[in-house]
Amino acid sequence: MKLLYSFLKDMQLSLKGFYIYIEIGFALVFVAVMLLAVPEYFEPKVTVYAHLDLEGPYQAAAEESLTQEGYDIILLPSREEVETELANDRGSVGLAVGLEDGRIVYDYILQGYEDEKFRNIIKTSIESGFAAEMPGYENVTTVTTLEGNVEKLSDRLNMLPVFLALNAAFMGLFIIASYIFLDKEEGTIRAFAVTPAKVWHYLLGKVGVILVTGLLSGLIAAAFIAGLKAHYLHLILLLIATNVFGSALGLFIASFFNTMTKAMGWLYMSIIVLAFAAVSYYNPAFSPLIIRILPSYPMLFAFRETLYEAGNLGYIYANVLGFTLAGVVFFLLSNWRFKKTLTV
Amino acid sequence: MIRVEGLYHSYSHNEKYAVRDASFEIAKGEVFGFLGPSGAGKSTTQGVMTGLLPLQKGNVTVAGYDVKKAPRAMFNKIGVSFEQSNVYGKLTGLENLEFYRRLFDVPTRDPKELLELVGLDHVATQRAGEYSKGMKHRLTFARSMLNSPEMWFLDEPTTGLDPAIASVIKEIVKGEKEKGTTVFLTTHNMFVADELCDRVAFIIDGEIKLIDSPRNLKLQHGEQLVEVEYRDNGDVKKERLSFIDEKDMHHLNDIVNSGKVEMMHTKEATLEEIFIKVTGKGLQ
Numbered sequence: 161m162k163l164l165y166s167f168l169k170d171m172q173l174s175l176k177g178f179y180i181y182i183e184i185g186f187a188l189v190f191v192a193v194m195l196l197a198v199p200e201y202f203e204p205k206v207t208v209y210a211h212l213d214l215e216g217p218y219q220a221a222a223e224e225s226l227t228q229e230g231y232d233i234i235l236l237p238s239r240e241e242v243e244t245e246l247a248n249d250r251g252s253v254g255l256a257v258g259l260e261d262g263r264i265v266y267d268y269i270l271q272g273y274e275d276e277k278f279r280n281i282i283k284t285s286i287e288s289g290f291a292a293e294m295p296g297y298e299n300v301t302t303v304t305t306l307e308g309n310v311e312k313l314s315d316r317l318n319m320l321p322v323f324l325a326l327n328a329a330f331m332g333l334f335i336i337a338s339y340i341f342l343d344k345e346e347g348t349i350r351a352f353a354v355t356p357a358k359v360w361h362y363l364l365g366k367v368g369v370i371l372v373t374g375l376l377s378g379l380i381a382a383a384f385i386a387g388l389k390a391h392y393l394h395l396i397l398l399l400i401a402t403n404v405f406g407s408a409l410g411l412f413i414a415s416f417f418n419t420m421t422k423a424m425g426w427l428y429m430s431i432i433v434l435a436f437a438a439v440s441y442y443n444p445a446f447s448p449l450i451i452r453i454l455p456s457y458p459m460l461f462a463f464r465e466t467l468y469e470a471g472n473l474g475y476i477y478a479n480v481l482g483f484t485l486a487g488v489v490f491f492l493l494s495n496w497r498f499k500k501t502l503t504v
Numbered sequence: 505m506i507r508v509e510g511l512y513h514s515y516s517h518n519e520k521y522a523v524r525d526a527s528f529e530i531a532k533g534e535v536f537g538f539l540g541p542s543g544a545g546k547s548t549t550q551g552v553m554t555g556l557l558p559l560q561k562g563n564v565t566v567a568g569y570d571v572k573k574a575p576r577a578m579f580n581k582i583g584v585s586f587e588q589s590n591v592y593g594k595l596t597g598l599e600n601l602e603f604y605r606r607l608f609d610v611p612t613r614d615p616k617e618l619l620e621l622v623g624l625d626h627v628a629t630q631r632a633g634e635y636s637k638g639m640k641h642r643l644t645f646a647r648s649m650l651n652s653p654e655m656w657f658l659d660e661p662t663t664g665l666d667p668a669i670a671s672v673i674k675e676i677v678k679g680e681k682e683k684g685t686t687v688f689l690t691t692h693n694m695f696v697a698d699e700l701c702d703r704v705a706f707i708i709d710g711e712i713k714l715i716d717s718p719r720n721l722k723l724q725h726g727e728q729l730v731e732v733e734y735r736d737n738g739d740v741k742k743e744r745l746s747f748i749d750e751k752d753m754h755h756l757n758d759i760v761n762s763g764k765v766e767m768m769h770t771k772e773a774t775l776e777e778i779f780i781k782v783t784g785k786g787l788q
């Protein structure tokens with residue numbers, strides 16, 4: 161019962177403060193930006209101004225190829241006109257295709273700011289597209305994926321796990337510490353310490369407030385962005401496990417300091433380090449061990465699994481279990497440390 | 505009710521002690537004053553006794569519990585009023601008390617009754633953050649009474665209060681003493697100590713210099729004189745006469761019998777004067 165009263169008091173204080181409203185407001189702003197400003201799929205359409213100087217079947221095949229490439233192709237009668245259009249449209253690229261000694265010659269006209277990677281993509285895709293349409297071309301290329309039937313999320317939905325991990329799960333890391341230090345500053349922690357209630361009642365009451373806030377903000381974001389696509393039971397359990405882990409980690413770090421100012425640097429650094437996992441999440445080719453061992457790394461992918469139609473339940477629940485256990489360990493360590501340091 | 509033996513405490517965990525070799529006992533129902541200037545070690549001693557500071561060296565027993573391994577249940581028997589008000593500013597006075605009362609395992613007093621007792625009933629539903637300093641102090645004081653403590657720690661209970669409210673607080677302490685509550689009163693206010701305490705301890709630089717009742721201290725250290733003002737043939741005369749000298753005693757008797765006494769004061773020493781005499785330092 162003391163735990164319940166402690167939680168209810170902290171909830172009451174939280175509702176009379178700002179943080180919970182800021183957190184919910186931030187979730188709503190995130191939803192608004194995602195729905196109103198971020199497209200469902202990021203497909204940057206590059207306009208290609210092209211001049212084709214080919215003959216007979218080559219000309220027809222090239223035109224056919226260009227319309228199938230997914231580019232916004234505008235055919236122009238001369239190379240000069242291509243250059244003029246490029247000057248007017250700085251996001252476009254130019255292409256002049258001709259025949260020289262019976263061989264197709266590609267002349268790419270770029271703006272100058274494009275990096276090597278972009279140049280290679282343009283070059284490869286257009287040339288391979290052309291080649292496939294040319295008479296006598298035989299396709300010997302096959303593509304095989306290790307994972308069959310890979311489900312892809314929309315680009316917008318793919319951003320949700322990052323919000324859930326950094327905002328719903330890890331924001332408590334910072335906030336719970338500020339709650340503790342505020343109580344220390346007000347001295348209310350000393351008043352609590354001279355009652356029969358235990359330190360863990362005090363700490364867990366605060367974990368509860370962060371959990372409610374995290375669940376609220378996480379579910380608001382998921383409901384608006386994922387709608388019925390998310391598996392809410394799995395998502396809620398994962399949110400609970402990761403949020404408790406984040407709070408317990410925050411408590412553990414806070415237990416080494418006696419003021420928010422002293423703890424701030426370590427807490428801030430922890431969040432920044434944990435956020436690095438998002439780099440590998442968006443760019444799986446870059447997944448060094450140092451990032452893969454961050455708790456935020458499996459967390460992001462576990463959140464993503466809850467958004468798939470047929471998510472990997474084994475992976476999700478391994479994360480739920482792992483983060484719950486890690487949360488319990490950090491909480492016990494924090495409780496042990498705070499017993500000695502809470503009022504000193 | 506309290507036994508302290510050879511208590512030492514160092515914040516820097518070295519030989520620089522805030523409290524050094526403090527020993528004393530407090531009987532059940534006694535009001536024990538701990539007098540000393542700021543930084544003398546009063547709050548440190550109280551901090552160790554209430555479990556807010558770890559017991560580093562020595563033995564401390566409070567309400568039958570060894571504080572080194574005291575269970576949380578010990579706090580059902582003790583109440584602590586802090587020098588610095590520490591209430592939840594976002595909660596009302598009543599909500600503050602309602603919350604804390606639920607943390608005890610023993611029957612608690614009605615928060616409304618306590619607020620009325622300390623004169624805060626008219627602001628019971630107002631946020632404590634909007635209270636004046638004195639009002640917050642009274643709320644902190646009221647909170648310490650929630651569990652009707654057997655052992656009551658009061659740290660500067662009248663500091664910052666106007667004389668009328670301070671008088672109310674002192675009356676409450678006297679009332680609780682009548683009920684058998686043991687009080688450990690930490691203060692640098694000699695008048696409060698003089699009025700409330702059965703015994704006082706003088707602490708300076710972490711060391712207890714003496715322990716005795718205010719009465720004994722006054723008898724031991726005060727002057728045995730009386731100052732009398734009386735009318736004699738229309739003139740006001742003022743004399744200082746000794747209680748010990750036989751001639752002075754007879755003269756005082758004559759003045760009193762003449763019925764012309766206008767003012768008469770005994771000239772016993774105040775606790776502050778005795779403190780300065782014993783420790784060589786002031787209480788402020």
